[in-house]
Amino acid sequence: MFSKEIYISRRRSLLELLRGEKGLALFIGNVEAPAQYKDNCYKFRQDSTWLYYWGIDEPRFAAVLDLETGKETIFADDVSIDDIIWMGPQPSVAEQAASVGVADSAPYSKLNLIVSEAIIKGRPVHTIPPSRWYNTLKLQSLGVDKPSEALIKAIIAMRLVKQSEEIAELDAAGVLGQKMHTVARKGIRIGRVEQEIVGEMEGVTLSEGWGVSFATILTQHGEVFHNHGHAAIIEPGKLMVIDAGAEGNSHYASDFTRTYPTSGKYTPKQRDLYQTVWECHELAFSLIKPGTAYRDVHLAACRHMLENLSQIGIVHGSIDDMMEIGVAGLFMPHGLGHNMGLDVHDMEDLGEDLVGYDPDQKRSKQLGLGSLRMARKLVPGNVITDEPGIYLIPDLIALWKKEGTDRGHVNYSLLEKEYLDFGGIRLEDDVLVTEDGARRLGGKRLPASADEIEEAMRLDKENN
Numbered sequence: 001m002f003s004k005e006i007y008i009s010r011r012r013s014l015l016e017l018l019r020g021e022k023g024l025a026l027f028i029g030n031v032e033a034p035a036q037y038k039d040n041c042y043k044f045r046q047d048s049t050w051l052y053y054w055g056i057d058e059p060r061f062a063a064v065l066d067l068e069t070g071k072e073t074i075f076a077d078d079v080s081i082d083d084i085i086w087m088g089p090q091p092s093v094a095e096q097a098a099s100v101g102v103a104d105s106a107p108y109s110k111l112n113l114i115v116s117e118a119i120i121k122g123r124p125v126h127t128i129p130p131s132r133w134y135n136t137l138k139l140q141s142l143g144v145d146k147p148s149e150a151l152i153k154a155i156i157a158m159r160l161v162k163q164s165e166e167i168a169e170l171d172a173a174g175v176l177g178q179k180m181h182t183v184a185r186k187g188i189r190i191g192r193v194e195q196e197i198v199g200e201m202e203g204v205t206l207s208e209g210w211g212v213s214f215a216t217i218l219t220q221h222g223e224v225f226h227n228h229g230h231a232a233i234i235e236p237g238k239l240m241v242i243d244a245g246a247e248g249n250s251h252y253a254s255d256f257t258r259t260y261p262t263s264g265k266y267t268p269k270q271r272d273l274y275q276t277v278w279e280c281h282e283l284a285f286s287l288i289k290p291g292t293a294y295r296d297v298h299l300a301a302c303r304h305m306l307e308n309l310s311q312i313g314i315v316h317g318s319i320d321d322m323m324e325i326g327v328a329g330l331f332m333p334h335g336l337g338h339n340m341g342l343d344v345h346d347m348e349d350l351g352e353d354l355v356g357y358d359p360d361q362k363r364s365k366q367l368g369l370g371s372l373r374m375a376r377k378l379v380p381g382n383v384i385t386d387e388p389g390i391y392l393i394p395d396l397i398a399l400w401k402k403e404g405t406d407r408g409h410v411n412y413s414l415l416e417k418e419y420l421d422f423g424g425i426r427l428e429d430d431v432l433v434t435e436d437g438a439r440r441l442g443g444k445r446l447p448a449s450a451d452e453i454e455e456a457m458r459l460d461k462e463n464n
């Protein structure tokens, strides 16, 4: 948790952004979610917007901010003696409210009264789209289930630009994520089960932070994007995609991807495509600066990828034509990156397009570009991921061939002869947009080029 002055100042800025709006802004924190029965819950994770403005990392809190008077009230229940028996003594709601600079608190049940009073008086009640079912039902029961675009836009405007305290937390989450990845790389050995490495790397963030920032991807089938099965045995000659990140105790995230040759050395074919992804990764980073639209960085990476694939003989013809058709989407059917902060895909619960697109930008329908989650013109304080990849997805290749989507630019006979069991490659770092460019978050960068990765794996083996 930050100092109370930070939360006070964030709420003041929000009020300022919403000046002229009438009524109340309503914030609902998360509640415990039973895994099987009421007393056996999933690990508690607070709502991120709640954390940003109200800080209290405990279940079943809500708050109301009066947009006309500035009055703030936190709603939650003090613990009973029964709770104390099971949980030990707890600070009172009033003490917790005071710790984030809020003077007024009331029992949770009073929220219904305050909201219905406002509705009866015809005052607007501004809410955001809930990220959890409980809050969806809660808002329905309160009769305020239509989110407020004004509130959503004001929150997005603030959370998109990270403050220095947040950047420090993101750097720390980065260091922890890099530690996870280093442990994972050292664990790659033929014959081991993937799950063993997942356990080792997740143990790193569990012992120093909150846990993982999303379900770990560790797979020799990197062409399957969110492959969460880890039962496979590590085989020689494969590419292993490891996409994982840490969530620190303050809940800020990191998100890194590296792709390792399971045998310690890339085959020539793997190296060619790896080099292409690495060049796209470096190119993207070099282009990140205030004033540049991230959509254009995505497109520059796609263009470079097509140029290299053309040299390898996988595609042919005019690069401009291929860019127009969106041929890169066959090989990279995802966007170059996303915003990151308290959520690994920051604020996507508030609406992907509102978060990732400027008002004058329209989301493409093309495969790949259409999945770009961050297209905006960059400003200092934005935190984004830079994660190009190349994937050989047999079903997608067959579909494009059948439908002629590529209009003759793809060398299907080469793909079918040599690449259908290739897998996938992705590289990802976390990037802060600075006043005059960009810097990567975290500590010392993880090995990234093919030579750096092979050298690191050679040293791992030597030291084993």
Ligand code: GLY
Pocket (backbone or CB within 6 Å): 214, 243, 244, 255, 256, 338
């Ligand atoms: N690194 C996982 C994702 O961005 O979806």
Ligand code: MN
Pocket (backbone or CB within 6 Å): 255, 338, 385, 387, 428
């Ligand atoms: Mn990512």
